[in-house]
Amino acid sequence: MQYAVVDEWSRGGSWLHRRDARAKLGVLVLFLLAVSVSPAQAGWRVGAFGVFPLTALLAARLPVAGVLWRAAAILAFTVPFAVGVWIAGEPDRALLLLLKSYVSALACLVTVGVTPWTRLVQAFRKLGMPPILTQVMELLYRYLFLLAGQAAGARTAALCRGFAGVPRFQQFRVAAGVVAVLFGRSLERAGRVERGMAARGFRGEFLYAGAVLWVWQDTVLVCFSMTGVIAAWWVLR
Amino acid sequence: MHIPDGFLSPPVWAALDVVSVPAVGFMARRAQRTAADRAPLLGVMGAFVFAAQMINFPVGLGTSGHLVGGALLACTLGPAAASMVMTAILVVQALVFQDGGVLALGANVLNMALIGVMAGYLPYRYWANTPLRRAGVFLGGFLSVLVGASLAMAQLAASGVSFTGPVLAVSAGLFVVTAVLEGLITLAVFEAVERLNPGWVNTPAGAGSRATGLLAAAAVLLAAVGVLVASGSPDGLENLAEQSGIASRAVTLFTTPLTDYEWKAAGGEWLSKAGAGLAGLAVIYVLCSMMGRLIGRPRNS
Amino acid sequence: MAEPIIVARGVRFTYPDGTGALTGVDFTLHAGEAVAVIGGNGSGKTTFVETLVGIHIPEGELMVAGIPVRPERLAEVRRRAGLVMQDADSQLFMGTVLDDVTFGPLAAGLSEKEALARARHALEQVGMAAAEAKAPFHLSAGEKRRVAIAGVLATEPDLLVLDEPTTYLDPPGQRELAALLTALPQAKLIVTHDMRFARAVCTRGVFFSGGRIVGDTTIEEIVRRFGWEM
Ligand SMILES: Nc1ncnc2c1ncn2[C@@H]1O[C@H](COP(=O)(O)OP(=O)(O)O)[C@@H](O)[C@H]1O
Ligand SMILES: [Mg+2]
Numbered sequence: 080m081q082y083a084v085v086d087e088w089s090r091g092g093s094w095l096h097r098r099d100a101r102a103k104l105g106v107l108v109l110f111l112l113a114v115s116v117s118p119a120q121a122g123w124r125v126g127a128f129g130v131f132p133l134t135a136l137l138a139a140r141l142p143v144a145g146v147l148w149r150a151a152a153i154l155a156f157t158v159p160f161a162v163g164v165w166i167a168g169e170p171d172r173a174l175l176l177l178l179k180s181y182v183s184a185l186a187c188l189v190t191v192g193v194t195p196w197t198r199l200v201q202a203f204r205k206l207g208m209p210p211i212l213t214q215v216m217e218l219l220y221r222y223l224f225l226l227a228g229q230a231a232g233a234r235t236a237a238l239c240r241g242f243a244g245v246p247r248f249q250q251f252r253v254a255a256g257v258v259a260v261l262f263g264r265s266l267e268r269a270g271r272v273e274r275g276m277a278a279r280g281f282r283g284e285f286l287y288a289g290a291v292l293w294v295w296q297d298t299v300l301v302c303f304s305m306t307g308v309i310a311a312w313w314v315l316r
Numbered sequence: 317m318h319i320p321d322g323f324l325s326p327p328v329w330a331a332l333d334v335v336s337v338p339a340v341g342f343m344a345r346r347a348q349r350t351a352a353d354r355a356p357l358l359g360v361m362g363a364f365v366f367a368a369q370m371i372n373f374p375v376g377l378g379t380s381g382h383l384v385g386g387a388l389l390a391c392t393l394g395p396a397a398a399s400m401v402m403t404a405i406l407v408v409q410a411l412v413f414q415d416g417g418v419l420a421l422g423a424n425v426l427n428m429a430l431i432g433v434m435a436g437y438l439p440y441r442y443w444a445n446t447p448l449r450r451a452g453v454f455l456g457g458f459l460s461v462l463v464g465a466s467l468a469m470a471q472l473a474a475s476g477v478s479f480t481g482p483v484l485a486v487s488a489g490l491f492v493v494t495a496v497l498e499g500l501i502t503l504a505v506f507e508a509v510e511r512l513n514p515g516w517v518n519t520p521a522g523a524g525s526r527a528t529g530l531l532a533a534a535a536v537l538l539a540a541v542g543v544l545v546a547s548g549s550p551d552g553l554e555n556l557a558e559q560s561g562i563a564s565r566a567v568t569l570f571t572t573p574l575t576d577y578e579w580k581a582a583g584g585e586w587l588s589k590a591g592a593g594l595a596g597l598a599v600i601y602v603l604c605s606m607m608g609r610l611i612g613r614p615r616n617s
Numbered sequence: 618m619a620e621p622i623i624v625a626r627g628v629r630f631t632y633p634d635g636t637g638a639l640t641g642v643d644f645t646l647h648a649g650e651a652v653a654v655i656g657g658n659g660s661g662k663t664t665f666v667e668t669l670v671g672i673h674i675p676e677g678e679l680m681v682a683g684i685p686v687r688p689e690r691l692a693e694v695r696r697r698a699g700l701v702m703q704d705a706d707s708q709l710f711m712g713t714v715l716d717d718v719t720f721g722p723l724a725a726g727l728s729e730k731e732a733l734a735r736a737r738h739a740l741e742q743v744g745m746a747a748a749e750a751k752a753p754f755h756l757s758a759g760e761k762r763r764v765a766i767a768g769v770l771a772t773e774p775d776l777l778v779l780d781e782p783t784t785y786l787d788p789p790g791q792r793e794l795a796a797l798l799t800a801l802p803q804a805k806l807i808v809t810h811d812m813r814f815a816r817a818v819c820t821r822g823v824f825f826s827g828g829r830i831v832g833d834t835t836i837e838e839i840v841r842r843f844g845w846e847m
Contacts, residue, residue, distance in 0.1 A: 108418070149414070157322075167478045180322035222360070223363045250530065261364060288730075
């Protein structure tokens, strides 16, 4: 499963990993903002912003090639688009779109790669996201793997039982049946999770021990990154 | 269609973020009221949507599609819960899967989790207890994708991404095909789910008036088509923006030090496009709040 | 003699779909006792143990640690009884192993420090201390089971209820669990198909059939009377 490896990265122990998720989110948003408002004239030099996520990547000792490759997933969407823009007669704009989207995706991936999901969600909660939304995000992530496994299982089972031999128009119905069963199983699972959580004393709130507190290192991170990003933006302008 | 970062111009994504934050807050309050303490249910169903997207629906020519899910969730869990689930999915997709941008989250949430889900629910809401029930489910799936994609196109156009005639025609064609597919998949899955257990689908209380339903569906469809057409010929929207004075107000609104440079650099053309985008936004916002009120209206139960 | 931990008289439960899972259970469990719950698939074992923490509210009389299992008393019941569910994935809902095991004590109102200490001790007991930073979904089935057990041990309940705890555990894990449970002073109710495990931990067994207890005697006698061995 694709996200399992990102999850693995996020459980590292580097200095960046230990920073408050709010600091990292703040830096990420500032970075994305700087990339977004960098002018068209900067052209390919916008790629220079990539230095920031790359530095973070190295500092956090994440697998460089792996992260760069994974971030390239964004290109599947952006390349066709950029080609269209190119054909429309704006090659500079096409290049800019590619660079901006890739650098942004990379920064985002690095942020998630150095922050456990739970901490990110806690940060969202502290930043004022509605509790129902943060809880849904937390549980969604938790059960993603399990249900994806079930879906893969159902698909394999369907294939083993001769799915490919079924006529086309029937395949559609079979697939719908598989999704419907998955739906039912998910509802049932949800019911059991709900009861299990209640039995363990869940009353509408996730409780954590040892919540991460904002320390001076977090301030350092924010100040340094802010200075760097704004300076880079100033130069490219 | 998930818009990545780097595609939307600052005024467009910023305005969409500003619009969707309170809209999500509103839906969260509704969800909390109707689905209180059901976070486990919504979370697991969010994971379900991810998992369901792994199941391919063959459509011939060696291609296949998959469920998007907004309309299906709306018809089973109800619109507020579906909005929450889709919002959470979009956040996870943006952060973990690089599917859609972070600054563009406002746009994506508005297109797919708020307006898309509403558009997916409306036909079903009004036709669930009529002979048009199946058509309502299909239309819901169809609209949820078409409306979301058209809005995304409009937002891109407003950001200055130019679409030539052929590109626009091809994308519009693709959207319609994807939307029909989503309608078919939603209907097929919905019926299979209902066969497994009729209690799993959410049947709105009271008979919806067919006329209102038709009207609402037509309005959404018109809005979608209109936005698509308008994005092809931004002049129309520009004029509208100029006449209503939105463009001039938008300038004062967005002349912050950070964006100042780009305003000057890109010149007047860019400015008017942003104005067009804002006008589109205003339309969307009104539409959204109207729909919110329509659906938020207490039911006769 | 002290008040029994569980008193069940004529306990009945029907699922919303009409399945009559419990058809009149009579049962008493005293403090310090360890009882094995034995019976065929679908005989109502899981349903019964789930009623003990109020997952289902049954009809009839059901008292846990002197508290009736009623919707308004569930918080109290759940502080006294801890259930390790048959399916660990429904039970582990937090992002990391340590967060999950810490949740129970925190929900019971303990301070963060105490909760952490208890959680670490419980993980130690089940041999999962090294995995505290892992995500539950990265664990093997047996490891998930161990963590689920730790989650209940950390709350130090008066009554430990375990639903097929040895499933997925390797033989050394089963042996260690038996030793651990034997050493714990609490009352225990253990659903199991493993008669060697039952003999090692329990002194008494109840046999479920058709949603009722049809035999309440020694493990040996149950094995003999119901032919309950391979
Ligand atoms: N959620 C449910 N809804 C309806 N019937 C159920 C549900 N869970 C279990 N049952 C039924 O109740 C009976 C008892 O199940 P259970 O207590 O799980 O059995 P055991 O644990 O002894 O194998 C079975 O017939 C089972 O099919
Ligand atoms: Mg069972």
